[in-house]
Structure formats: structure tokens, C-alpha cells
Amino acid sequence: MSNDYLKITRELTEHFTFKYPNTCVMCESFEAALKGFFEEETRHGTVYYPVGCEGMLCINPAAFTKAIALLYSGMGNGIAKTITAEIFKKNFVLTITVDGDLPPRSELAVISRIMHMAGFEFSCDEHTVQLVTKFTNRQTLSLYNDEVNNLRQLLHLEFILVNNTLH
Numbered sequence: 001m002s003n004d005y006l007k008i009t010r011e012l013t014e015h016f017t018f019k020y021p022n023t024c025v026m027c028e029s030f031e032a033a034l035k036g037f038f039e040e041e042t043r044h045g046t047v048y049y050p051v052g053c054e055g056m057l058c059i060n061p062a063a064f065t066k067a068i069a070l071l072y073s074g075m076g077n078g079i080a081k082t083i084t085a086e087i088f089k090k091n092f093v094l095t096i097t098v099d100g101d102l103p104p105r106s107e108l109a110v111i112s113r114i115m116h117m118a119g120f121e122f123s124c125d126e127h128t129v130q131l132v133t134k135f136t137n138r139q140t141l142s143l144y145n146d147e148v149n150n151l152r153q154l155l156h157l158e159f160i161l162v163n164n165t166l167h
Helices: 003-012 027-040 061-075 105-118 145-166
Strands: 023-026 046-049 056-059 081-088 091-098 121-124 128-136
Touching: 003 105, 023 027, 027 046, 027 056, 027 081, 027 145, 056 061, 056 128, 061 105, 061 145, 105 121
Parallel strands: 046 081
Antiparallel strands: 023 056, 081 091, 091 128, 121 128
């Protein structure tokens, strides 16, 4: 990755308190937040299929929302997206299938770096992005079921902020 991509990544994440996965989230809460967020964002043509799993994920919600917002803004409005969650070998996998083109490779490099901060392995091909994170055995909860709306609002606000700064 060139210094330009690293510089862009640092600029986009300079306000983050943590640049690594710092929040243990119940998988059910994370999926409920994603489902609520994607239902609100129907104008972007997104369909989300949850897996309904039990367990915990260790992620950085701020980095995750920034990366998803950048991914969305790089694809443009009106492009249909199908997001499927699944469990594979003790991993939580989000697969985003796009009916169109993904953002340019330079933007994908920045998104990949931010997803790494979020605790997700990022991979992609022509029309598909795959995000993989491991289930954790940690027992400390920092997000409870009644805070699902807060996470969904964080996703929504970050999405609005990124879209406003890019236009």
C-alpha cells in the first residue's frame, strides 16, 4: 500500500479513539443493528439476510461504520446490494454482492485498512465484498440489547457524514 493510501486512511480515522477492535458485541445485537440500519437505507437498494447466530464479536463500531459508508459512497446511489450473513468455521462472514461495479482499487485499499481496524478481514472480487471476523470467547459485554438502536444510529450518522463530505 503506498504512502498516499496510508495518509488518506490516517486522515479519515484521526478522530477515532481506538484504532483496533475494542468493543465486544453480542452477535444478535450486531445483526439487529445492521438489519435496522439497512431497512432505513432502502433508498440505496440494500437487502440484508441475517444468520441468527449466538456468540460475541470483538469489533470497532466506529471503524466499521466508516468503512461501510465509504464502500457505499464509492458505489454510487441506486445500485442494488445484497448482504448475507453466515457462519463459517467459527467466523462471522458478511458477504456484500453488488449489482454493478465496486469502488476503484485505490478506495478499496483505504476501505480494507479501515476494516482491519474494525476487526474484519476484507476481500473482494468484481462484484462481491467479503468481511470476516472471528467469534470471541471474551465474556465482557460493552453493548447490551437495549443499545441496539444506538449502534444503528451510529451507523446511520456515520453514513450521512461520509456522504456529505464526499459530495
